[in-house]
Amino acid sequence: MKKTLSVFAMAVVIAGALAACGPTNNSSSNNTSSKGTTASKPAKLVVWEDQKKSGWLQKVAADFKKKYGITVEYKEVEMATKMGQQLRLDGPAGKGPDIVTLPHDQIGQVVTEGLIAPLNVDQSVVNRFSKSSIAAETYKGKLYGLPKSTETPVFVYNKDLMKTPPKTMEDLYNFSKGFTKNGNYGFLALFDNYYFAHGIMASMGSYVFKNNNGTLDPNDLGLNNAGAIQGANYMAKWYKEGLFPRGIIGANGGSTVDGLFTQGKVASVMNGPWAFQPYTSAGIKIGMTAMPTLNGQHIKTFMGVKGWHVSAFSKNQEWATKLVDFMTSDENAKYRFTQTQEVPPNVALLNDPVIKDNEGAKAVAEQSQYAEPMPNIPETAQVWTPMGNALQTVVTGKADAKTALDNAVKQIKDQIKSTK
Known part of the structure; x- marks a missing residue:
């Protein structure tokens, strides 16, 4: 799904x-x-x-x-x-x-x-x-x-373009630097979509709602803490350095990623099991594995x-x-x-x-x-749109990570308050 x-x-x-x-x-x-x-x-x-x-x-x-x-x-x-x-x-x-x-x-x-x-x-x-x-x-x-x-999202790669999946995101970044040219890309992910971006941000210390012994606190958000800002800046790097095309921003980003991958122009993507069959049906010989580690930490998708x-x-x-x-x-x-x-x-x-x-x-x-x-409390419904909007402004260079995430958290809190 x-x-x-x-x-x-x-x-x-x-x-x-x-x-x-x-x-x-x-x-x-x-x-x-x-x-x-x-x-x-x-x-x-x-x-x-x-x-x-x-x-x-x-x-x-x-x-x-x-x-x-x-x-x-x-x-x-x-x-x-x-x-x-x-x-x-x-x-x-x-x-x-x-x-x-x-x-x-x-x-x-x-x-x-x-x-x-x-x-x-x-x-x-x-x-x-x-x-x-x-x-x-x-x-x-x-x-x-x-x-x-x-x-959960995993690492999916084209076996004809990438013989061995990288163990770390650092290795993947270096691979992408050498592979990305002439309309081909080493790796793509929907980092402006919080569902996918969460893995990077959480690996650096971000969280949605504070977990207090199994109970999530909707009044304690970790979406603009130091880890969240670090994660947002890391993801923005892929865009700023031209490793991601401009077309994978917003609502049409997913179809753009899928189109490029099924055309054989992308070596690897971050995507979920719902993509396996469409990729295979398009004639791509895919491999699937867990996401590479980031700074020695597993990505918390x-x-x-x-x-x-x-x-x-x-x-x-x-x-x-x-x-x-x-x-x-x-x-x-x-x-x-x-x-x-x-x-x-x-x-x-x-x-x-x-x-x-x-x-x-x-x-x-x-x-x-x-x-x-994913958090299962009703307040989660207020998270997706503000975070998606914030991430889009960060990865496109329209706002710095701290300002964008601070604004997103304020909007989420206001919306949660309005639903009480």
Whole structure:
């Protein structure tokens, strides 16, 4: 799901998160422990899966019915924009699902609206997943979902133009200095888009919202601290020295990067797994790996997590939680990957050949070890546009980094205040 400046338009992982610790309190009177179920067994449970992703559920539904005697019905609803909207309508009307799937950056909003219920599962279930993916599913100390897949930007290169991917950004910079000429470029990235720029800035000490023991503080922004300014200046260097073309600024930047890369004019790019198939279909022999290190630090790219959630309107929350646990088992997560190619964050699958031998999946898995989940609190919606505008003025030389970022933070704070 390609991320633009909209928060709603946004892998096996081990560590690195804006909210690195797991839930501190995931108890609820409406929930169940996976140690056992005591509620009356329903005749069926209803699952809403994303578009063109439900085929794997045929087998899993049959397995669940065989084990528990409960029918699992499923339907497809577009996840990024329609899933939450439909739940708002169907849930209160009593005709909604028991389980929905959502991108983690929507959790804060749907929890605030009372649309999903906290989960209470055994620690052994939580330990099934990377810490950062669990952190992404946690809001105000409570766990609201179990992860099904993750995605994050990685380093993608044309194997005909770059034989070996560089280990460091310093090496990549030197390669680009020699390669960039006659309309060809060594490396391109959408550094004026905060989704991509975050990785550079965070690696130098920036953060979006301060993480206080797993809770994000919307009143404490680190988007204009020393690390943020250093990161913005670093990214501007690529533009100022002519290593990036002028056309990769703004809303059309992504299509420009993709066009140049598929024309064989770019040796490498920073992009997400959504780009793998289009690049391959264009006839480019691509390689994928984790991002090169910067100043000895791994680049802390943003990570998006998709998870399974129990509807707050479900009358069968106990059994719905059992089904979520069942769907995200290592066995079923692996099966889902073979059917959808969405990389699961189950730690046990890190070295499984089905992922380890898949170059794209391995790249996402490796980079996700260093990635940070996008903030999942509602205030995040106010970040994207001001930061994008600020970065554009910096990389085009229209404003210095400190002034631009100070103005962006002021605008974000004002917008957050106005929404209270």
